[in-house]
Amino acid sequence: MNCPVRRYNVCEPLGPDRQRELYEHQQTWKRGQYLYREGYPVGPILKIITGIVSVSKTLPDGRRQILDFFFAGELCGYLETEGRYTFEGQAITDVTTCAFTRSRFKAFTAAHDDLTEIVRATLAWKLEGISRHAVVLGQLSAKERVATFLCWFGARSGERGGTPSVRLPMARGDIADYLGLTIETVSRTLSKLRMLGIIEVSDTTITVLDAARLASLASPLDEH
Amino acid sequence: MNCPVRRYNVCEPLGPDRQRELYEHQQTWKRGQYLYREGYPVGPILKIITGIVSVSKTLPDGRRQILDFFFAGELCGYLETEGRYTFEGQAITDVTTCAFTRSRFKAFTAAHDDLTEIVRATLAWKLEGISRHAVVLGQLSAKERVATFLCWFGARSGERGGTPSVRLPMARGDIADYLGLTIETVSRTLSKLRMLGIIEVSDTTITVLDAARLASLASPLDEH
DNA sequence: CGGTTAGTTGAGTGCATTCAATCCCAGTGG
């Protein structure tokens, strides 16, 4: 459940002195704004201070697949292809970031062995995460997808407390695009789970009444 | 189209001397055999000499999602979680491999700066690939998925020749599990493309008659 | 020649979608 890599979320373990050495000016982003877009020449790597960023791909006809949510402490805008962003980063909530010059980041990690290992471990961890997500997208039914999402997100928030109530900071549309469903299907599925007495829905807050049953619906995937 | 990382497919650039230093005994696998299974204690990292290996996850009820196909020259069995394989590797064709002791691989990469960079670049490249695949699974219709697959696979084979005919070494079931569809849907979709005059189907060989039209069906995703 | 396995095709079903209406709430201005 608690991936070991989480411990060294790139930068956290640096300590304030080494962090200062790397950080550039701080920035704020309004919910919905793009931090960077696919195909644009790469800018700095962004470290999220507060808020949530989605990494996604938008097709020419408007369809969008959210690949991952990035939380405070994580880096985004890392992946590039020939000097251009591979995907797009969008503020799901209001977000504040600070920037790393890409070249400086590269030089800095090259100079510190522990950092190169942290980068490697983080990439491997992300690779595992997106792979699990691909299984969700390719194989699970709507109910299973939503249940999996709630379990995953509940586990995330549950880290600090034992409360079974989950705040969903993102809009239904974001959940839908993450799960490869439509807004309506997500909404309907939440209603079904509510009518089954498994959860309680209150706009942005979901209260898990029957964690065991929820987990069994998401069962196909052990844990995240 | 040609990811720069391809150039340094881990190990190829090592040169015969350094390769010998790393390799263990060779192994052969029959089509369908598992090279390793999810949750099993990790063994060596396997380098594919010939054949194709699928990396997949199988759910308790038998549903299977193939996450990636690995070809000759690539390493598989790399990802682990707490000393256990994260996914499963299966021989899609007959396969021969040679093995790397995991600890030796680790020590060896740690000792060579260029190798650590190759590992990092390969992980980033795989991350990008599976992300694109997630978009396919989450957003595309059956026709778009199959077209995307054919384009992707055609580009792979096309590297050596200009021939528009694609040999599909994997069974329909493998394609289906890769694309998150059923065998029947894959078969039907190929038939539709055939009746549209876009391809010609002959069991394992697909001849692309109208590459432009095929690409436009897969259009949503530029290239792979 | 039967037996087996992979692939194709047909018929019918169901789940998620599309289209559309309604609700809820926060923000705004009369």
Added chain:
DNA sequence: CCACTGGGATTGAATGCACTCAACTAACCG
């Protein structure tokens, strides 16, 4: 204070795409 507005969420009705179940064909091998 209340009506109006707009965005997000929910719910309903109807459609359609991919699925399930099933039959059939082709190829391969004993």
